[in-house]
Amino acid sequence: MGEVTAEMLSAYHDRELGLEETSGLRRSLAADAEARALLDAFGRIDDAVRESFAADLDAPIPLDLARAVRSGLAARRRRAIGRTVLRWAGPVAAAIAVVVFGNHWVEQRAGQALAEREFQIAALTDRAVQDALENALSGAVVSLADDDLSGVVSITPTRTYRSETKHWCREFVEDVVIDGKHTTRFGLACRENTGEWRRVQTRLPGSTPPPVGTVL
Amino acid sequence: MEGNGKVRRVEPRIEKEIIALLPRLRRFALGLTRSVPAADDLAQATVERAIVNLDKWQPGTRLDSWMYRIAHNLHRNEVRSQAIRGAKHGILQTDAEHAVDGERAVVARLELSAVSAAIGRLPEDQRTALLLVAVEGRSYREVAEITGASVAAVTSRIARAREVLRGVVERSD
Numbered sequence: 001m002g003e004v005t006a007e008m009l010s011a012y013h014d015r016e017l018g019l020e021e022t023s024g025l026r027r028s029l030a031a032d033a034e035a036r037a038l039l040d041a042f043g044r045i046d047d048a049v050r051e052s053f054a055a056d057l058d059a060p061i062p063l064d065l066a067r068a069v070r071s072g073l074a075a076r077r078r079r080a081i082g083r084t085v086l087r088w089a090g091p092v093a094a095a096i097a098v099v100v101f102g103n104h105w106v107e108q109r110a111g112q113a114l115a116e117r118e119f120q121i122a123a124l125t126d127r128a129v130q131d132a133l134e135n136a137l138s139g140a141v142v143s144l145a146d147d148d149l150s151g152v153v154s155i156t157p158t159r160t161y162r163s164e165t166k167h168w169c170r171e172f173v174e175d176v177v178i179d180g181k182h183t184t185r186f187g188l189a190c191r192e193n194t195g196e197w198r199r200v201q202t203r204l205p206g207s208t209p210p211p212v213g214t215v216l
Numbered sequence: 217m218e219g220n221g222k223v224r225r226v227e228p229r230i231e232k233e234i235i236a237l238l239p240r241l242r243r244f245a246l247g248l249t250r251s252v253p254a255a256d257d258l259a260q261a262t263v264e265r266a267i268v269n270l271d272k273w274q275p276g277t278r279l280d281s282w283m284y285r286i287a288h289n290l291h292r293n294e295v296r297s298q299a300i301r302g303a304k305h306g307i308l309q310t311d312a313e314h315a316v317d318g319e320r321a322v323v324a325r326l327e328l329s330a331v332s333a334a335i336g337r338l339p340e341d342q343r344t345a346l347l348l349v350a351v352e353g354r355s356y357r358e359v360a361e362i363t364g365a366s367v368a369a370v371t372s373r374i375a376r377a378r379e380v381l382r383g384v385v386e387r388s389d
Binding site: 005006007009010011014016038041042044045046048049050051052053056057059061062064065066068069070072073075076164165166 | 230231234235242260264270346350356374378381
């Protein structure tokens with residue numbers, strides 16, 4: 001392989017040489033079997049490299065990563081709006097904040113007793129969601145009952161699809177009966193690589209469903 | 217740019233664009249770190265940094281290249297501070313011990329073929345350059361811009377990487 005270096009061949013392979021260098025190299029290649037063999041090898045190497053990286057594109061990205069995009073952009077918008085508002089209404093906004101946060105503190109104290117129960121209902125609901133979405137066909141209902149709460153949570157998966165972020169996502173109906181009080185909501189959850197179903201949307205009957213495929 | 221209404225018009229498109237490039241960004245991060253958890257952390261940090269600094273991106277230029285450059289810089293800084301802390305150890309091996317299913321699958325795949333293993337052993341700058349050129353079809357100039365190296369350095373990194381891999385490919389043929 002006379003004056004032809006591996007570096008020149010590699011650059012030629014990537015079409016990175018200038019016109020003059022290219023034609024010079026082609027002349028050398030015609031007389032240099034060893035260089036031709038190396039050039040062939042570069043082609044096979046690239047195929048192998050592409051193959052080794054190909055599967056990485058098919059794995060669904062973590063939901064947190066996809067959500068970081070939307071929440072990051074939303075935070076940007078809030079900052080932009082916040083700056084505009086504060087320019088003309090700074091003192092007023094500060095006064096409102098005192099009132100709002102004052103109220104919030106009182107409500108928080110009163111709500112503490114309820115919070116524990118809410119937490120238990122949410123935990124029961126999540127168990128039913130994980131079970132139903134992982135194991136039940138669309139249309140089949142999975143119900144979990146908790147005697148301490150005197151409640152039953154029923155989850156019915158209704159639709160399954162791949163999202164634009166390549167996650168498996170399922171829509172479902174959530175029926176919760178606690179102390180005889182009945183609540184129906186619609187949910188959407190997507191499956192993380194870890195196998196956990198992450199709820200990405202909850203809506204009440206009558207509200208507009210999200211467009212199919214949007215996950216965030 | 218912010219606060220004059222322009223941002224809001226542009227953002228839905230930006231959001232779609234960023235979402236669309238996430239799998240490739242993650243693959244690029246995996247090429248840099250060779251560890252799934254580290255790659256996910258890097259991709260996440262890149263997205264956050266990019267969105268905060270969106271004003272610095274020039275519309276009309278490639279958004280993916282700009283984000284790759286951010287990822288590359290973040291990774292550089294991380295490697296540097298790890299070296300300072302003396303915490304440099306076999307990342308792939310350590311993470312494999314704690315790997316959950318998805319990660320284990322990726323790690324297993326990395327080890328599956330001799331070529332993938334050899335790619336993993338390449339010096340990081342060679343691996344990154346080869347990924348960008350052979351897989352993404354980038355020009356040497358683009359690689360130089362993303363990695364902050366000269367075109368001459370990129371040219372020699374790619375040639376060296378291919379020379380190393382030649383032995384492996386020809387043995388497995």
